Amino acid sequence: MTDMASDVTPSVSDDTGGRPGTVSRRVLLLVVLAIVLLLPLAPFAAYNYVLQLATVALMWVALASSWNIIGGYASYISLGHNVFFGIGGYTSGLALVYLGFSPFLTALVAGLVALVFGLFVGLITLRAKGPTFIVATIAMLFVVGLLFDNWELVGASSGMSLPLPPFSVDVVKVPFYYAMAASAVGAIFLSHRVAHSKFGLGLRALSQDETKAEVAGINTRWYKVIAVALSAFFIGTAGATWGYSLSYLRPTIFFTIGVAAQMVLSAIIGGRATVAGPVVGALLIVGINEFAIVQFGATELNIVVTGVILLAVLLFFPLGIVGSLREAGRLPAFLDWD
Amino acid sequence: MTEIIQVLVLGLLLGGVYALMASGLTLLFGVMRIVNLAHAAFIIVAAYIAFYAFDLFQIDPLISVLITMPVMFVLGLAVYLPLFPRIESSARYTEMTVLMTFGLALVMEGLLGFFFTGIFRSTRPPYATDAILWADLFIPTGQLLATGVSALLLIGLWLFLRYTRTGTAVRATMQNRTSAQIVGVNVRRISAISFGLGMALAGASGSLLSYLFPFFPAQHWRWVALLLALIVLGGLGSLKGAVIGAVSLAVASAFVTNQLGPDWSPMTFYLALFIILLVRPQGLFGKALRI
Amino acid sequence: MALLEIDDVTAGYGVGPDILTGISLEVNAGRSYCIVGPNGAGKSTLLKVVCGILHPRSGEVRLNGIRVSGLRPDQLLAEGICFVPQEQSLFPEMTVRENLVMGAFLVRDRAVVNERMVRVFELFPLLKDRVSQLAGTLSGGEQQMVVLGRALMVDPKVLMIDEPSLGLAPIVADQIFATIQGFSALGITVILVEQNARRGLESTEWGIVLDLGTKRFEGPAEGILDDPRIRELYLGAALSKGDDE
Numbered sequence: 001m002t003d004m005a006s007d008v009t010p011s012v013s014d015d016t017g018g019r020p021g022t023v024s025r026r027v028l029l030l031v032v033l034a035i036v037l038l039l040p041l042a043p044f045a046a047y048n049y050v051l052q053l054a055t056v057a058l059m060w061v062a063l064a065s066s067w068n069i070i071g072g073y074a075s076y077i078s079l080g081h082n083v084f085f086g087i088g089g090y091t092s093g094l095a096l097v098y099l100g101f102s103p104f105l106t107a108l109v110a111g112l113v114a115l116v117f118g119l120f121v122g123l124i125t126l127r128a129k130g131p132t133f134i135v136a137t138i139a140m141l142f143v144v145g146l147l148f149d150n151w152e153l154v155g156a157s158s159g160m161s162l163p164l165p166p167f168s169v170d171v172v173k174v175p176f177y178y179a180m181a182a183s184a185v186g187a188i189f190l191s192h193r194v195a196h197s198k199f200g201l202g203l204r205a206l207s208q209d210e211t212k213a214e215v216a217g218i219n220t221r222w223y224k225v226i227a228v229a230l231s232a233f234f235i236g237t238a239g240a241t242w243g244y245s246l247s248y249l250r251p252t253i254f255f256t257i258g259v260a261a262q263m264v265l266s267a268i269i270g271g272r273a274t275v276a277g278p279v280v281g282a283l284l285i286v287g288i289n290e291f292a293i294v295q296f297g298a299t300e301l302n303i304v305v306t307g308v309i310l311l312a313v314l315l316f317f318p319l320g321i322v323g324s325l326r327e328a329g330r331l332p333a334f335l336d337w338d
Numbered sequence: 339m340t341e342i343i344q345v346l347v348l349g350l351l352l353g354g355v356y357a358l359m360a361s362g363l364t365l366l367f368g369v370m371r372i373v374n375l376a377h378a379a380f381i382i383v384a385a386y387i388a389f390y391a392f393d394l395f396q397i398d399p400l401i402s403v404l405i406t407m408p409v410m411f412v413l414g415l416a417v418y419l420p421l422f423p424r425i426e427s428s429a430r431y432t433e434m435t436v437l438m439t440f441g442l443a444l445v446m447e448g449l450l451g452f453f454f455t456g457i458f459r460s461t462r463p464p465y466a467t468d469a470i471l472w473a474d475l476f477i478p479t480g481q482l483l484a485t486g487v488s489a490l491l492l493i494g495l496w497l498f499l500r501y502t503r504t505g506t507a508v509r510a511t512m513q514n515r516t517s518a519q520i521v522g523v524n525v526r527r528i529s530a531i532s533f534g535l536g537m538a539l540a541g542a543s544g545s546l547l548s549y550l551f552p553f554f555p556a557q558h559w560r561w562v563a564l565l566l567a568l569i570v571l572g573g574l575g576s577l578k579g580a581v582i583g584a585v586s587l588a589v590a591s592a593f594v595t596n597q598l599g600p601d602w603s604p605m606t607f608y609l610a611l612f613i614i615l616l617v618r619p620q621g622l623f624g625k626a627l628r629i
Numbered sequence: 630m631a632l633l634e635i636d637d638v639t640a641g642y643g644v645g646p647d648i649l650t651g652i653s654l655e656v657n658a659g660r661s662y663c664i665v666g667p668n669g670a671g672k673s674t675l676l677k678v679v680c681g682i683l684h685p686r687s688g689e690v691r692l693n694g695i696r697v698s699g700l701r702p703d704q705l706l707a708e709g710i711c712f713v714p715q716e717q718s719l720f721p722e723m724t725v726r727e728n729l730v731m732g733a734f735l736v737r738d739r740a741v742v743n744e745r746m747v748r749v750f751e752l753f754p755l756l757k758d759r760v761s762q763l764a765g766t767l768s769g770g771e772q773q774m775v776v777l778g779r780a781l782m783v784d785p786k787v788l789m790i791d792e793p794s795l796g797l798a799p800i801v802a803d804q805i806f807a808t809i810q811g812f813s814a815l816g817i818t819v820i821l822v823e824q825n826a827r828r829g830l831e832s833t834e835w836g837i838v839l840d841l842g843t844k845r846f847e848g849p850a851e852g853i854l855d856d857p858r859i860r861e862l863y864l865g866a867a868l869s870k871g872d873d874e
Contacts, residue, residue: 077433079375079440127615131373131432131574135566136615139608142563146605257559261444268437300451300555307444314438315424427643510720510731517718520680520711521779522703522735 025333036181040174051173055245057286058177058184062238064266064278065187069194069231071264072272074224075207076126077134079260080141081235083121084114086254087144088236089243090154093162096244102165103244104179107237114236115229122228126221129210138257145255159250162243179241187234192275192337194230203227204273258303265306269313271320275337280321285309340474341596347475349592353585354485355546359561360568360580361492362539368512368575369532372422372435376443378561380537383446384410384544385553386454392461392548399461399549400487406541414537417442418530443558450555458552466549484546491542492581495535499577508532512575564604567611573624583622630694631655632818633679633710633787638688638698640678647686648674650842656787661810661819663829663850666839672822673715675839676789679820680712681705707735709786713776715795715822721765725756728764728775732782742782749778752808770801777808788812789820794828806832830854 036058040051067081088110092103095110103110125136149157165172194200206213206220214220243249262285270281288309292302317324325331359381366372374380384406391397391405421442425434460466468479499505510518511528519525547553568587572579591606614621633656640649649671656662664672677683679690681702690698692708702712720728729749733742750757753774759767764775773793780788793809794802802825810832812819823829830836836853838846846859853859 075430075433077436079436124612124615128570128619131367131436132570132615132619134373134433134436135570136611138563139567139611142560143605143608143612146601146608150601261440264437264440300448302448304445304448304452307441307446307448310441310444311421311438314434314441315421318428318434429643506727506731507734509723510734513720513722514718516682516714516716517720518731519682519702520706520714520718521731522706522783524701524703526701 025336028333029337033185036185040177048173051177053286053290055173055177055180057283058180059238059242060262060266060282060286061279062180062183062187062234063263064270064282065184065191065275066231066234067263068191068267068272068275068278069203070224070227071231072267072274072278073194073200073203073207074227075273076224076227077264078125078137078228079134079257079264080137080139081231081263082254082256082259083141083144084118084232084235085239085242085259086148086251087117087232088114088239089249089254090148090239091236092240093160093243093249094154096162097160103240104175107179107183107240110240111233111237114232114239118229118232119225121232122225126224126228141255141257141260145251148251148255154249157251159248159253162247162249164247165244176241176245180238183234183238183241186237188275188279188337190230190234191278194227195275199223199226207273261306265310267320269309269320271322271324271326274320274322274326276335277320277322280335284321344475345592345596346589347477348481349589350585351478351481351485352592353588354488355481355543355550356565356568356588357581357584358488358491358539358546359543360565360572360584361495361577362536362543363565364569364572364575364577364580365508365532365536365539367569368577369508370422370435370529371432372533373432373439373566374536375436375439375562375566376446376558377439377536377540377565378558379443379446379450380410380414380540381544381547381561382450382553382555382558383413384541385548386450386459386544387541388545388548389459389461392463398463399545400463400483402548403487403491403542403545406545407538408541410541410544411534411538414534414540415530417537418533422533423526423529443562447555447558454555456554456556458554459548460552461548463549480549484550487542487546491539495539495577504528504531508535560604564607567607570621571607571610571614573621576621576623579621579623632658632693634691634694635675635679636689636691638675638678638685638690640674640683640685642674642683648842649678649685651688652839652842652844653688654837654844654847656818656820658786658818659813659816660835661813661821661833662835662837663821663823663826663833664837664839665823665826665829665853666845668824669841670839671842672839673791676712676791676820676822679705679787680710680789682712703735706783709783711780711783711785711788713780713788713790713793715791717772718776719764719772719779721763723764724761725764725767725775726760729756729779729782732779735783745782745784749781752781752811753778769797770804773797773801773805774808777805781812785817787818787820789822791822792824793821794823794825802828827854 039054044050063085070076071078091110091113092106095101095106096103121140125133125140128136148154154160167175202213202218202223205216205218206223210220239254246253266281266285267278268281269284270279271277289302292305313320319327322331322335363374363377366374387406387409388399388402391402392399421438425431428434465479465483470477470479499509507518507523507528510521510523511525515525568583569580571587572583587607587610591603594606595603635652635654638649638652639647641647652675664675666672674683678685681700681704685698689696697705697708720731723731729746730742733745736742755771756774756778759771764772767775790809793805797805806828809819809821819833821829821833830850830853833850836848836850837844838853838859
């Protein structure tokens with residue numbers, strides 16, 4: 001392993017065992033992937049509950065990993081990114097109700113619609129930098145939420161029901177699980193590809209110093225817009241899947257700040273600007289929430305805990321779990337996906 | 339014609355209150371570059387204080403301003419000192435303040451919800467439902483009094499900034515922090531004082547809010563989105579811009595409500611924000627930001 | 630004893646690398662100094678350490694034998710150490726008058742403040758005409774005068790000026806340097822940082838050459854100007870640029 005290799009690749013920590021890191025890491029990841037794929041085939045107790053929890057976890061993995069593309073690599077914090085979640089959900093929902101197409105088929109279309117909307121959103125909100133951008137994303141969320149709240153075609157604030165999926169109760173969770181897993185894997189894959197591309201390098205450059213990046217010839221405006229658009233895709237597909245799984249669409253499911261909060265928090269706790277970070281963070285938050293609900297019931301204290309965790313991470317571990325571990329040179333190989 | 343003036347008057351009265359709310363937010367950004375996503379949460383905390391002052395001790399909301407302002411000033415310091423000076427030297431400071439205040443807002447919302455539940459609250463002083471009829475115009479007394487208090491406080495703020503030594507130091511810090519330092523201003527102390535002051539203004543806003551609008555913990559998001567859009571329009575860090583932005587947007591939204599109904603009035607603020615972003619991203623009175 | 634002692638100071642910004650390494654310097658009362666050197670040598674950083682904006686990572690700064698490194702800028706100002714930064718340092722939305730008054734922020738006695746303002750107007754008669762104008766609307770040279778005038782309002786013992794002629798037309802820069810030379814006559818210890826090494830060294834008594842965070846040479850300003858080796862090694866670009874203008 002020459003010095004040049006370590007200069008070119010983003011910091012890959014050599015784990016202390018001295019094993020050839022890449023090989024065992026690949027094996028571990030394949031094992032994880034296998035578990036994910038085969039989970040529904042295992043006959044365990046509380047089957048529906050576990051599958052549902054896993055589906056939710058995968059959803060947040062998809063959301064956080066996607067958000068990371070603009071919020072992590074480019075460091076443009078969007079607090080309204082769940083617009084795409086709702087756009088995806090409603091697109092597929094409408095296609096189902098009015099055209100009869102199953103969201104399992106139209107999820108990709110929903111993702112595309114979200115992506116196009118992302119271009120549009122990006123072009124407007126990215127006129128601003130820094131805090132103004134963040135404010136613009138919040139406003140965008142509220143505007144879209146408001147529009148859906150008043151749009152009769154989709155039932156306005158009362159929402160609309162979706163036809164139930166054509167599966168028996170015993171196995172109905174399974175297709176949703178796989179659909180969400182597809183979104184999650186897709187989002188992680190996209191995040192990884194972006195991180196290892198010239199595009200991703202450009203995003204990182206502009207996150208450090210936008211002026212210098214401009215001067216170096218990077219069209220920062222387009223880079224950012226495309227980042228927003230890309231990040232929208234799997235958020236849209238996840239939204240399509242989620243809406244269908246609830247058999248009900250309502251603005252408050254998609255367009256509340258709470259959803260944005262969890263997306264952002266997951267990425268930050270796990271470690272922004274890393275591939276594994278948002279995954280770790282998403283799983284952790286879902287786990288903590290579930291634990292809290294089981295122990296204490298669904299109270300407002302959950303929100304308090306979320307806030308406290310965010311503050312603690314920002315003050316003491318701003319790089320997040322994966323980021324801090326990597327900084328300290330103690331990142332286990334199976335978490336180093338960069 | 340009378341209808342137009344009527345709507346205009348209602349808008350102006352509303353604008354007065356928005357201006358007070360936005361002024362605190364602007365002060366925080368102007369002096370310390372803090373984008374306080376929790377500002378409305380603080381306002382609602384103050385509203386609860388006013389509510390219980392009214393409910394338990396029959397203290398009139400307008401009088402409660404004398405309570406909420408100092409209480410929120412102290413609360414502000416208690417929140418500011420352990421959290422914000424620590425992150426002052428971080429690379430992406432303003433972004434950090436956004437995330438931190440976001441977390442703060444979540445904590446406050448959760449605590450408020452836990453202790454007070456999500457029931458809509460409102461204080462009900464007699465003037466809340468009164469109105470003055472003057473030359474065919476219907477002027478709600480509650481709003482009028484609120485705008486009066488607002489105006490008094492804003493004038494007080496202006497006098498403080500213009501004529502007192504500390505106020506001048508605050509202005510200097512807002513205009514050029516490093517220069518203020520080298521001229522002998524203790525910018526750390528000024529920052530803390532400004533934060534407390536911003537919170538005191540939020541406190542007064544809360545007292546007014548308590549009878550003007552029904553409130554509940556999760557409502558702060560709606561307010562903060564509005565206020566942020568407003569100060570971006572006015573120009574971040576410009577008090578003049580905040581006041582003008584508040585009044586003009588309130589009037590505009592009054593007309594929107596009049597024509598399309600109350601559901602659409604928040605849209606005015608957001609649309610105005612997007613328009614300003616396209617036309618003049620630094621806002622009406624802001625300087626071009628170098629972030 | 631020297632007025633100001635900079636003792637083996639190492640400093641940098643945030644978590645970044647050391648900009649200054651092991652700098653030691655002695656500044657004597659009433660003299661004028663010019664720090665020169667290539668870009669990135671750490672000249673501005675040195676001034677920032679002395680005035681308290683930046684704290685040294687190791688080493689100390691002493692004023693009259695007493696350690697002052699680690700104090701806040703406003704505390705150091707109270708001791709008479711005044712810094713005029715490179716970046717725009719006016720209060721743009723305040724008038725010239727208000728800017729000058731801000732200069733004497735630490736002075737409570739109105740009479741003293743007015744006295745000093747009179748003195749500043751004597752040195753900079755142009756400012757008297759612009760007293761009520763918003764400082765942000767003045768020309769570059771006028772703004773620099775306000776900044777220097779404001780510095781005088783403190784009645785400084787040590788006046789540190791970072792790039793006084795930056796962005797100014799040569800004629801205006803000449804005026805500024807002449808004014809700075811006048812400060813020495815008032816008994817103020819002056820430390821300049823100048824990219825335009827020639828002008829800087831011509832206006833001061835003692836020169837210090839910094840490069841890559843260390844002190845390479847110090848000696849009488851004239852000597853540095855005349856020494857061809859130093860010119861070539863450290864000041865080549867700066868000097869020839871000055872000559873062309």
